[in-house]
Amino acid sequence: MKKVLMIGTGGTIASEMTPEGLTPGLSPERLLQFVPAISELCDVDCVSVFSEDSTNITPAHWMRLAKVLREGYERYDGFVVSHGTDTMAYTAAALSYLVQDSRKPIVFTGAQKPIYFDSTDSKTNLTDAFVCACSEKLAGVSIVFNGRVILGTRARKTCSKSFAAFSSINYPDLATLQDHRLLCYIPGDRSGEPRFFDRLSTDVALLKLAPGMDAELLRFLLERKSAVVIECFGVGGLPSYGDNAFFDLVEEYTAKGRFVVMTTQVQNEGSDLSVYSVGHRLKANRRVLEAYDMTTEAAYTKMMWILGQTRVPEAVQELFYTPVAHDILHPEV
Numbered sequence: 001m002k003k004v005l006m007i008g009t010g011g012t013i014a015s016e017m018t019p020e021g022l023t024p025g026l027s028p029e030r031l032l033q034f035v036p037a038i039s040e041l042c043d044v045d046c047v048s049v050f051s052e053d054s055t056n057i058t059p060a061h062w063m064r065l066a067k068v069l070r071e072g073y074e075r076y077d078g079f080v081v082s083h084g085t086d087t088m089a090y091t092a093a094a095l096s097y098l099v100q101d102s103r104k105p106i107v108f109t110g111a112q113k114p115i116y117f118d119s120t121d122s123k124t125n126l127t128d129a130f131v132c133a134c135s136e137k138l139a140g141v142s143i144v145f146n147g148r149v150i151l152g153t154r155a156r157k158t159c160s161k162s163f164a165a166f167s168s169i170n171y172p173d174l175a176t177l178q179d180h181r182l183l184c185y186i187p188g189d190r191s192g193e194p195r196f197f198d199r200l201s202t203d204v205a206l207l208k209l210a211p212g213m214d215a216e217l218l219r220f221l222l223e224r225k226s227a228v229v230i231e232c233f234g235v236g237g238l239p240s241y242g243d244n245a246f247f248d249l250v251e252e253y254t255a256k257g258r259f260v261v262m263t264t265q266v267q268n269e270g271s272d273l274s275v276y277s278v279g280h281r282l283k284a285n286r287r288v289l290e291a292y293d294m295t296t297e298a299a300y301t302k303m304m305w306i307l308g309q310t311r312v313p314e315a316v317q318e319l320f321y322t323p324v325a326h327d328i329l330h331p332e333v
């Protein structure tokens with residue numbers, strides 16, 4: 001029988017009703033009691049690393065998860081991480097950078113309804129996650145939700161309430177599950193040796209442009225952070241509003257050593273800064289990076305991982321455009 005480590009972190013799946021609303025409280029052992037069939041699939045050990053609504057999760061929690069995976073890696077065939085859905089895509093992206101080339105499946109799952117609700121999606125998602133963690137076909141970090149297996153670097157929460165909560169952005173699903181049977185379309189690479197990283201920089205900010213935004217907001221972030229990811233409109237660019245303040249700030253602060261990552265707030269098809277003059281004029285600046293088809297979640301956490309290793313512009317640029325777990329399909333270098 002396969003051996004799987006179940007890592008509990010909280011979320012709706014493990015939540016109980018309190019007078020203040022749903023709050024995580026159930027241990028991973030308790031969750032498994034609701035789905036006895038999982039014990040027929042594999043031997044399971046459980047560890048509760050924290051018990052949080054995922055709204056509260058920070059990069060420090062990602063580091064703790066990476067440590068648990070590293071310490072248990074050789075003892076298990078696969079891993080199931082039960083996690084709140086709200087920031088699951090960020091955690092899955094971050095773990096895709098902290099644990100690279102894993103030949104074993106590291107499967108995130110959660111639910112929109114707590115496990116003891118009659119109408120819960122928890123039991124299906126949990127069973128599916130264990131099927132994936134035991135699979136010989138999958139490898140690396142994925143999210144298993146509502147019968148879909150989505151690459152960790154490509155996942156996004158796109159529905160706040162319905163069971164079909166996650167989408168795969170600019171990349172096909174890796175597999176689907178029907179009646180807990182796995183149909184794999186894109187097998188994982190199980191030939192590699194895992195590489196674990198233990199540094200992430202929190203020196204990164206994310207700014208979503210909105211029409212008429214005051215450029216001083218960008219200055220505020222560039223003043224305090226080494227990298228700012230800007231979610232632009234459409235294929236990408238910055239507004240000039242007659243005074244060029246956004247462009248001047250990018251020039252001023254990249255000259256001082258900051259990095260700017262241009263991504264798009266449009267969910268599908270990614271950026272292409274070269275199309276319009278509002279974006280094209282940024283292309284010459286080597287400290288301005290373009291996220292292309294990456295998700296914002298991946299671009300943000302990849303910069304955290306990169307700045308944990310280096311601040312040398314050429315190295316930052318090369319790492320950013322080098323695909324990790326199929327996070328980017330249009331590398332520049």
Ligand code: ASP
Binds near residue numbers: 052113
């Ligand atoms: N607020 C919850 C969380 O992210 C939502 C969920 O798990 O579905 O922890």
